Amino acid sequence: MREIRFNEETLRDGQQSLWANRMPTGPMLPIAPAMDRAGFGSINIMSGSAFEACILYLNENPWERLRLLAQLMPKTDLQILIRGRSAFGWRRFPNDAIELLIKCLQKSGIQGLAIFDGLNDLNNIKWHFQVAQEIGLQVHPALVFALSPAHSDAYYAAKARECAELGVHSVSLADASGLLTPERVRTLIPAIRSAIGNLDLSFVSHCGTGLGTACYREAMKLGVDILSTASLPLSQGNSIPSTWEILSYARENGLKARLDDFLIRKIDDYFYWVAYQEKKPVGQAVSFNPAQYIKYAAHQIPGGMMSHLVSQLKNLGLERLVPEVLDEAGRVRQEIGYPVMVTPFSQIVGVQAVFNVIQKERYRTVPSDLCLYARGYYGEPAAPIDPNVKDRILQGEDPTPIDPTENYLEPVV
Structure with a gap:
């Protein structure tokens, strides 16, 4: 057995x-x-x-x-x-x-x-x-x-x-x-x-x-x-x-x-x-909903990040933009090589999607973490970054590739 x-x-x-x-x-x-x-x-x-x-x-x-x-x-x-x-x-x-x-x-x-x-x-x-x-x-x-x-x-x-x-x-x-x-x-x-x-x-x-x-x-x-x-x-x-x-x-x-x-x-x-x-909740079984699954699979933003994203847009009076931001998040994720949506990559994708939607111009504002990601600071993504998008991300920034292992030998302790 x-x-x-x-x-x-x-x-x-x-x-x-x-x-x-x-x-x-x-x-x-x-x-x-x-x-x-x-x-x-x-x-x-x-x-x-x-x-x-x-x-x-x-x-x-x-x-x-x-x-x-x-x-x-x-x-x-x-x-x-x-x-x-x-x-x-x-x-x-x-x-x-x-x-x-x-x-x-x-x-x-x-x-x-x-x-x-x-x-x-x-x-x-x-x-x-x-x-x-x-x-x-x-x-x-x-x-x-x-x-x-x-x-x-x-x-x-x-x-x-x-x-x-x-x-x-x-x-x-x-x-x-x-x-x-x-x-x-x-x-x-x-x-x-x-x-x-x-x-x-x-x-x-x-x-x-x-x-x-x-x-x-x-x-x-x-x-x-x-x-x-x-x-x-x-x-x-x-x-x-x-x-x-x-x-x-x-x-x-x-x-x-x-x-x-x-x-x-x-x-x-x-x-x-x-x-x-x-005074904590106990877990409840969730029923599979094919339509919701398809929507979720498109952006893959996890629950904790999702609640934070909705809260931030609500505080800005922009809660109506949530569906558009989620669609944009799926697009950003695809363009930058399909990172797994865990910390810090879910935050990098989510923040960039918000900027793209609010400013009505894609990659007009790019957070420093995404620039580092595009240069290889976090490691190798599962797929290559779209070269045109990479050019937009690194516009005006140092485009030199970063070897993520190059600083591992520098002591801090």
Whole structure:
């Protein structure tokens, strides 16, 4: 009987997607021992945005959260999510800062690093792999899914093969925007599997379009080794599927899972209580709407960026322009090489779309971040930038290409 393993994401993805990382450390601690005994293959407990929320909104020390959770969960591999060269910040850090961060994470009890780059440019994160491997941490790179002609099955297979050749412990396909469909899963998962052989293949997809659970069901049939899930109250909506639901489907498909049913239910009940105590919403299932999916797939602006964009236009008395801005965002994204719409690229595309619409002249005003992007500062996009658009972006600016790795050796620590 084939075994499927679970990566628990309540404390990271679940509360990030539904509660904007506003769960304090206190409510996490009483349930941590039960989570440790429940049989999860790993538990992802934090990310850079959670670090930021601890400091800016919760008045907490994020390092103390890591240490406390590590003490209470000694049996399970604890992971943390790192956002490429930005790590836990908004600027890009050189090698010595990345090395110091990774070593501090290990000392705080972290055993595995989930690492992604917004452009899926592995040159930006190879150093992370090397440092982690040298000190004995597990390396779990995530390839971020996006829809475009450039993001083909062959593209992801090539990226996965490159990860495998770098000696990582698993490769993850991460659909942060809920763009995957069951039909695409049926071709994409086999392509990645053929590229990585027997290396562990992990899968996560969000439920904002109503397709997350269906994609999980297909993925487990196709031989995925690890699925990321969350407790029931912190699943669905813009989050990921629940552990209980996916566990049930796995058993229906004849798969073995080493999860304790009683403890999974206990964890679900506990976080319902936390939601009540903290006055937070619980996740609700979203029904798939084909028309809305088509509109969303055209621009791929994530929920957090979308709410900010609408709010800003409303404050300017320009809320009527939202549909036009979204259409323009899809066009800008296409012209600059189809970046995955995660931080900072969703902001770069969104801001440029607003300027183009409001000023009624495309690329009349270009933010400095887009100029840097066009010069290669952030890495290599999936497709070339339209040369005419690139000329407009860099008009009056230094057009010299930037090697994103050239400053990685300059010490800052």
